[in-house]
Amino acid sequence: MRFISESSEERIPCYRVLDDDGQPFPDSSFVKVSEGVAIKMYNDMVTLQTMDTIFYEAQRQGRISFYLTTSGEEAINIASAAAIKNDDFVVPQYREPGVLLWRGFSMQEFANQCFGNKADYGKGRQMPIHYGSNKHNYFTVSSTIATQLPHAVGAAYALKMDRKDACAVTYFGDGGTSEGDFHAALNFSAVTEAPVIFICRNNGWAISTPISDQFRSDGAVVKGRAYGVRSIRVDGNDALAIYSAVHAAREMAIGEGRPILIEALTYRVGHHTTSDDSTKYRPVDEIEWWRTTQDPVTRFRKWIESNGWWNGDIESELRSSVRKQILHALQEAEKAEKPPISDLFTDVYDVSPSNLREQEHSLRETIKKHPQDYPSNVPI
Numbered sequence: 001m002r003f004i005s006e007s008s009e010e011r012i013p014c015y016r017v018l019d020d021d022g023q024p025f026p027d028s029s030f031v032k033v034s035e036g037v038a039i040k041m042y043n044d045m046v047t048l049q050t051m052d053t054i055f056y057e058a059q060r061q062g063r064i065s066f067y068l069t070t071s072g073e074e075a076i077n078i079a080s081a082a083a084i085k086n087d088d089f090v091v092p093q094y095r096e097p098g099v100l101l102w103r104g105f106s107m108q109e110f111a112n113q114c115f116g117n118k119a120d121y122g123k124g125r126q127m128p129i130h131y132g133s134n135k136h137n138y139f140t141v142s143s144t145i146a147t148q149l150p151h152a153v154g155a156a157y158a159l160k161m162d163r164k165d166a167c168a169v170t171y172f173g174d175g176g177t178s179e180g181d182f183h184a185a186l187n188f189s190a191v192t193e194a195p196v197i198f199i200c201r202n203n204g205w206a207i208s209t210p211i212s213d214q215f216r217s218d219g220a221v222v223k224g225r226a227y228g229v230r231s232i233r234v235d236g237n238d239a240l241a242i243y244s245a246v247h248a249a250r251e252m253a254i255g256e257g258r259p260i261l262i263e264a265l266t267y268r269v270g271h272h273t274t275s276d277d278s279t280k281y282r283p284v285d286e287i288e289w290w291r292t293t294q295d296p297v298t299r300f301r302k303w304i305e306s307n308g309w310w311n312g313d314i315e316s317e318l319r320s321s322v323r324k325q326i327l328h329a330l331q332e333a334e335k336a337e338k339p340p341i342s343d344l345f346t347d348v349y350d351v352s353p354s355n356l357r358e359q360e361h362s363l364r365e366t367i368k369k370h371p372q373d374y375p376s377n378v379p380i
């Protein structure tokens, strides 16, 4: 009689390509990245980093109501985006705007969404950072944890039924793997053999809840295996490792018709959102260590520099032009008019039901009575 152990016998290894100094480990195998792709990856990582700094400050100045940074997770965002194709559906959590950036969503489009102005595709009806784009096959962000995961499996299954040469790629945090939706999604994906790539950003924290040591050593990869989903653990701060793993995952997902799970080990360097102060529950030294010595952007820069593709002059030029572009986009988005009040009541029903018409009428009456309490840049 032999019971199967409840935990894996050995610690799951972590796939790495670049060491902390941006040099490939001897004999490491990885997918080749051309100079052009590597430069775009670096450009986009710097753009994402700069956008986070400036948008975060804009929230602190009271210009936007909310923001959430991706700091520390730039490699997961950009390298995974680089390894997939534009036809692949992206079903995000909320800490992956870099994938949308990679696909060509402009700074102006990001800024319009955060200000909820009339150029925002969501017509100002979503909270800031709930980006979405039909054009870029990027499903609209929903902050309700893990609800995107079953959707991604359904989308992947539809792609398979239609015999499309594409997969669905979905992202989530380590906290999300404790939700029922995560388990339903993994089970459903394995049973239907859906071409979906699950990318878990194991960033050590779910708001103020630390990920336990047990989970750090035995995390989402083990849950993947439990559902019969092929899985790998990767260094999330190593852009080359992420690129290679996602590239291989895509080939298996589409070629063999199966789900794949990637657990990327990383660290959430920023506060959870602008509503959080993470120094209240974690040591500042820990944050600093990750922000400096483990920065994925610097690590990748060292690699492109050692290939002779980058230098200090291009670096300063890039940083200053990206900064200007982002500041300009913010100013434009701030100046733009908001969507009209009537937009609040459209796009759900073909013909508006009586209760919605009553609510609209009541809102208009209230605004008439208390005009001083309503923003002057929202057309009535």
Ligand SMILES: Cc1ncc(C[n+]2csc(CCOP(=O)(O)OP(=O)(O)O)c2C)c(N)n1
Binding pocket: 095, 143, 144, 145, 146, 172, 173, 174, 175, 176, 177, 201, 203, 205, 206, 207, 268, 272
């Ligand atoms: C269903 C649900 N429960 C709780 C919350 C509140 N909440 C927002 S973010 C978050 C933590 C998520 O952590 P994780 O999935 O690890 O992602 P991270 O923020 O670390 O990137 C929680 C509990 C929510 N948004 N949705």
